[in-house]
Amino acid sequence: MIKWAIIFFIISLVAGLFGFTNISAGAAGIAKVLFFIALAIFLIVLIFGVGLGMLVF
Structure with a gap:
């Protein structure tokens, strides 16, 4: 997703x-949304990974 x-x-x-400012703004908006979705998924996986690691060890 980061890609x-x-x-x-x-x-x-x-x-x-x-000079295509409307296309530029649209693409930047999509990039921001995808970045924050990827960041949220990363944080969720990180929290579950740490939680499971503490249960196992």
Whole structure:
């Protein structure tokens, strides 16, 4: 998911460079959403991993 966020970020930069501001804003918005979803999934997995690690050890 981070890969897609980076791809949309690059699309946003290129579109902004060529003056397509609406496309740039849309791609940046999608990149932000994907980044925060990936961050939330990472934190959930981290919390469960630490919790299970404490149960096992």
